[in-house]
Amino acid sequence: MLSRVIAACSLSLAALLSAGPVSAIELPLPAPGDDIVGQVQVIKAKYEDTFADLGEKYGLGYSEMIAANPGVDAWLPGVGTEVIIPTRFVLPAGPREGVVINLAEYRLYYFPKDKSVVYTYALGIGREGWGSPVGSTSVIAKTKDPAWYPPASIRAEHAADGDPLPTVVPPGPDNPLGPYKMSLGFHGYLIHGSNKKFGIGTRTSHGCFRMYNWDVTQLFSMIPVGTKVRIINEPYKFGRSEGKIYLEAHAPIDDNGDPSVVDKHTAVINALLKREDIASQMQMDWNVVREVVAAEDGLPVAIAQPQQVQQGGSVAATVDQEAMPLQ
Known part of the structure; x- marks a missing residue:
């Protein structure tokens, strides 16, 4: 299976990413009638590498790294071990406009109106019992340095676990919303940053969509209020x-x-x-x-x-x- 995947792909790193983790995955849209962007990459692990660190470096979530590398130790791949970096994607079916989130991928795609490119970002999504919504909505507001007002249900959950929350968490390094949030038309659901990088690419939130902070910073700067958002769950x-x-x-x-x-x-x-x-x-x-x-x-x-x-x-x-x- 791996040989079929690699044979179809070039392994050039420079074509995909520029200066490390501060750059999101930006890819040119394919020719009309085609649906695939990006390239699979294969690297050799260094002593200090973990899947969490490699995912952060290449704009991937933890689950994506685990799935693409069965049998490889996520915390100690081993010096010289070949690690697949799954940065080739079939674009979601449907209109290539605005934001498309595919829950099954833990991934967001943004198609700006004025450029023939797609930006794609790893996401943390809602955990079991707090599933993220599916449907069509839009970005209704953008907020820099947001405060977090934990809902009563979340405060009750934390209190039951012996970890009581305040009624408001001010902006700063302890704020789970990170430096930016984008409010969706689905009441109470956000696209936002995070103070816990490990949660990106896993089912860990209360339904919102978590991003690496450098990713949400870039997306926030590009996306206007009113942008369409289509949330799907297509494995x-x-x-x-x-x-x-x-x-x-x-x-x-x-x-x-x-x-x-x-x-x-x-x-x-x-x-x-x-x-x-x-x-x-x-x-x-x-x-x-x-x-x-x-x-x-x-x-x-x-x-x-x-x-x-x-x-x-x-x-x-x-x-x-x-x-x-x-x-």
Whole structure:
């Protein structure tokens, strides 16, 4: 599986990032009809490296690093160990405008109106019992150096754990909102910085979206009030690049227990049906699809080549016939 991913990618670091962690991942949009941006990178770990530090350096969250590197010790990879830096992405399906947050990726995409680029950032999202919302909204306000007014429910939770909170936390290093917040139309939900870097890329918040502080600083400077925000929860993303079809799979987020094989099968087929332009023109290698779904490593993998569609054959019929090997 890894060889297929790496063979399709250049391993140039300079093309993706400039001066370390103060720079977000900024990538040119692909040609019309294509959906993939960025490149997978492979580095050799140094003695002091951890996945948390490497994620911070390359604009990735902790879960992304874990998923892309199964079997590698997250806290002591070991000198010389090859570590995958998963900085290649299938863009979310749908309009490339405003902000798109995909919960299953722990990732935010921002498509500015005046540039043919996409900015993408790692996120911390709502933990079990405090899930982040799904739907369409907008940025309704922006605040620099915000104070935090913990809701009564959160104060009660902390008090029960022996960690009482004040009614207001002023701006500063102890403020969990970080240096900036952007309020969403969903009441009580924010995009904001954080005083706990380790929470980026995990389910750790009370529903809000946490960012590295240098990332939220950049996003805050670019994004105007009124920007559309679309929040999705799509673990399976299909995309086209240079005539091939790719699948990027993540572990589904489900507060009701781990999804079954049947649930995943249905989710994959539903994701493919949303891309009728792909499903109607491609011969899927369903053995590879099954491997990608099982791996859930977030790495885009080629799963299909163009084909001639039989006259009169529907997309749904083609998908249903070919999908059986996933079960």
